[in-house]
Amino acid sequence: MRFLCVGIKDFRNLKTDVIETDFDQVVLHGRNGQGKTSFLEALYTLCYGASFRTENPKDMVCHGKEGFQLWSLIQDSAGFQRKIQLSVVGSKRSLSIDSRPVYDRKDLIFLLPCIIFSYDDIMIIRGEPDQRRDFFDRMLLTLDMEYLDDLRVYKKTLKQRNALLKQEKPDMDLFVVYDMKLAQSGSRLMKSRAAAIETFSKGFSELYGTIADDKRKIEIVYRPSWNCLDEDEIRSVLESSLQRDLYLSTTTTGIHRDRIIINDQDGLFINTASTGQMRLASLCLRSAQAQYFKTKTGLDPVMLLDDVLLELDSGKRALFLDKLNLKGQAFYTFLPEEKYFSGKKEGRCYYEVEDGSLKRMENGSQV
Amino acid sequence: MTELDDLIKHLSMLPSVGPKSASRIAFFLVGSQKGFNESLSRLIGEIKEKVFPCPICGSYSETSPCPICSDPGRDQSLLCIVEQPQDVLTIQSIGAYNGLFHVLGGTLNPLEGIGADKLNIRSLVERVEKGSFKEIIFATNPTEEGDTTALYIKRLLERKGDFIFSRLASGIPIGGDLGFASRNTLMRSLRGRTTF
Ligand SMILES: [Zn+2]
Numbered sequence: 001m002r003f004l005c006v007g008i009k010d011f012r013n014l015k016t017d018v019i020e021t022d023f024d025q026v027v028l029h030g031r032n033g034q035g036k037t038s039f040l041e042a043l044y045t046l047c048y049g050a051s052f053r054t055e056n057p058k059d060m061v062c063h064g065k066e067g068f069q070l071w072s073l074i075q076d077s078a079g080f081q082r083k084i085q086l087s088v089v090g091s092k093r094s095l096s097i098d099s100r101p102v103y104d105r106k107d108l109i110f111l112l113p114c115i116i117f118s119y120d121d122i123m124i125i126r127g128e129p130d131q132r133r134d135f136f137d138r139m140l141l142t143l144d145m146e147y148l149d150d151l152r153v154y155k156k157t158l159k160q161r162n163a164l165l166k167q168e169k170p171d172m173d174l175f176v177v178y179d180m181k182l183a184q185s186g187s188r189l190m191k192s193r194a195a196a197i198e199t200f201s202k203g204f205s206e207l208y209g210t211i212a213d214d215k216r217k218i219e220i221v222y223r224p225s226w227n228c229l230d231e232d233e234i235r236s237v238l239e240s241s242l243q244r245d246l247y248l249s250t251t252t253t254g255i256h257r258d259r260i261i262i263n264d265q266d267g268l269f270i271n272t273a274s275t276g277q278m279r280l281a282s283l284c285l286r287s288a289q290a291q292y293f294k295t296k297t298g299l300d301p302v303m304l305l306d307d308v309l310l311e312l313d314s315g316k317r318a319l320f321l322d323k324l325n326l327k328g329q330a331f332y333t334f335l336p337e338e339k340y341f342s343g344k345k346e347g348r349c350y351y352e353v354e355d356g357s358l359k360r361m362e363n364g365s366q367v
Numbered sequence: 368m369t370e371l372d373d374l375i376k377h378l379s380m381l382p383s384v385g386p387k388s389a390s391r392i393a394f395f396l397v398g399s400q401k402g403f404n405e406s407l408s409r410l411i412g413e414i415k416e417k418v419f420p421c422p423i424c425g426s427y428s429e430t431s432p433c434p435i436c437s438d439p440g441r442d443q444s445l446l447c448i449v450e451q452p453q454d455v456l457t458i459q460s461i462g463a464y465n466g467l468f469h470v471l472g473g474t475l476n477p478l479e480g481i482g483a484d485k486l487n488i489r490s491l492v493e494r495v496e497k498g499s500f501k502e503i504i505f506a507t508n509p510t511e512e513g514d515t516t517a518l519y520i521k522r523l524l525e526r527k528g529d530f531i532f533s534r535l536a537s538g539i540p541i542g543g544d545l546g547f548a549s550r551n552t553l554m555r556s557l558r559g560r561t562t563f
Contacts, residue, residue: 104551145554156511163477171482174475177518 001112001302002329003043004073004081010065012038015357023349025326029334030353036333039358040116040304043331046072046084047114047302048142049095049105057088066090074112077299082111106148113142114302115290121282121308125262126270132260139289140196143296147192150185157181158251166249175242183234186255190224196292197222197260204288211320212280216264225257276311283308287324300328307333371397423494425470425487426455435459435468442466444501448491448520450474450508458506466504469494474512475519483519492523495530502531509537509555536561 003021008014014035028036037053041060045051051060061068067089076082085096095102102108124135141148161178164170201220208218226234241253262269262281270278286308293301303326309317333353350361371393379389396404420426421433428434435441435455445466449455455468471486483489495503503524507513521532538556539545545553 107550160477174519177515
């Protein structure tokens with residue numbers, strides 16, 4: 001699975017161009033603000049139809065333009081060449097695969113999975129519970145179409161139920177229907193989350209133990225909001241909290257209130273961890289995600305590593321890359337003064353990114 | 368030219384007519400053959416008097432009740448529930464259904480302020496209570512709102528008697544290839560599979 005070449009038009013500050021990417025490793029280097037992250041964002045958007053930096057596609061349109069276009073020739077997991085085209089004009093997004101229009105993002109998500117390592121990932125460790133829920137939801141929905149389906153049903157139903165809670169004289173019969181749907185989709189989502197987090201935690205803990213100079217044993221714990229898995233039991237939980245929900249005008253129980261906690265032996269990891277340790281933990285989260293993906297599908301996702309090796313010293317960096325054990329295609333960004341890979345390697349390509357354009361370099365300016 | 372602008376503005380309010388098509392239609396009307404505009408405006412002017420919702424099923428009709436509701440040859444034990452009057456035409460055009468219809472006029476949607484009181488649900492319950500229906504077929508759209516509305520009505524009708532409830536199957540198109548079905552379609556047809 002890989003990007004063979006990528007076409008870009010009016011996307012962020014990137015110059016309109018076609019970039020050759022048929023290499024195992026693509027190294028982008030340049031100063032901040034020149035377009036390195038935007039290029040990774042373009043790749044991510046081609047994989048999933050949406051960005052990791054913004055929820056509003058308009059943000060990705062080059063200043064002063066009406067929309068943007070991205071396209072790519074890729075090699076899918078079966079080794080076939082496919083063409084992905086995506087354009088956003090105003091608020092309208094259109095997507096096609098092999099020149100056939102695709103109306104549901106679902107058909108794209110499984111074509112070329114990628115994992116982004118971003119500097120902001122520390123927020124998954126340090127941020128609010130919804131950041132960790134989002135992290136696991138995004139991971140699971142790229143693995144399991146039923147998870148994606150159930151999550152859509154759950155979220156839509158929750159919105160409608162909350163709207164109904166705000167009404168002056170809500171229709172009580174309608175709550176019964178919404179509760180039924182929340183219980184049905186929610187119990188399946190809970191089961192998937194519980195199973196995934198248990199396996200994931202083992203890999204994560206092991207990675208952190210190896211890479212960090214930290215004796216602490218850390219683990220990820222799932223604390224669901226509903227303490228039962230049975231649909232009928234969940235329905236009675238929802239029914240018994242209806243009065244409180246009505247009073248507060250929002251649904252107070254459910255998988256949207258699940259907590260996912262990172263603990264060491266003494267309690268919350270973030271209470272005692274340094275920023276460096278948290279950053280390392282966030283790197284390990286992404287690496288564990290890649291491992292988990294590989295275990296579940298047997299496939300090597302495309303890796304997008306944005307500025308994340310910066311804070312690792314050379315020993316840790318080697319250890320990290322060794323543990324990551326990249327078999328699939330990888331894209332890295334580096335600052336100009338940063339030491340990156342040295343020397344020439346088969347299948348590695350260097351680009352210099354300046355003012356939105358990518359210039360191919362022979363060997364990279366070896367440091 | 369304010370008259371022309373006004374016409375274009377009105378035309379562009381029609382469904383699937385954008386400003387470009389609206390001005391094309393307007394210019395066509397300006398240059399149209401004698402008599403065409405007169406008969407068109409007469410038809411438009413009278414349409415709401417001539418065609419109105421059937422008081423029984425809610426489908427559009429020129430007679431009251433509509434030809435379907437007043438046809439004793441139709442199977443009085445079958446009731447098909449749809450969202451819009453157009454859906455009746457669509458199902459009718461296949462010619463494979465000989466029961467009766469009920470048009471809801473939309474779906475339950477608290478986010479848009481649409482509750483049961485804004486749909487033809489009360490008339491449906493009364494109709495079912497008085498009628499001799501054995502089977503209720505839900506032909507609402509395969510959306511979350513369509514699904515919710517079907518479940519809601521099913522609950523209401525379950526209290527009124529012992530009916531067989533069924534739902535339109537959704538799945539792979541006939542003559543279609545599994546490999547070309549969208550993942551969504553495949554997923555739905557797998558979940559809604561039938562015994563064989
Ligand atoms: Zn009728």
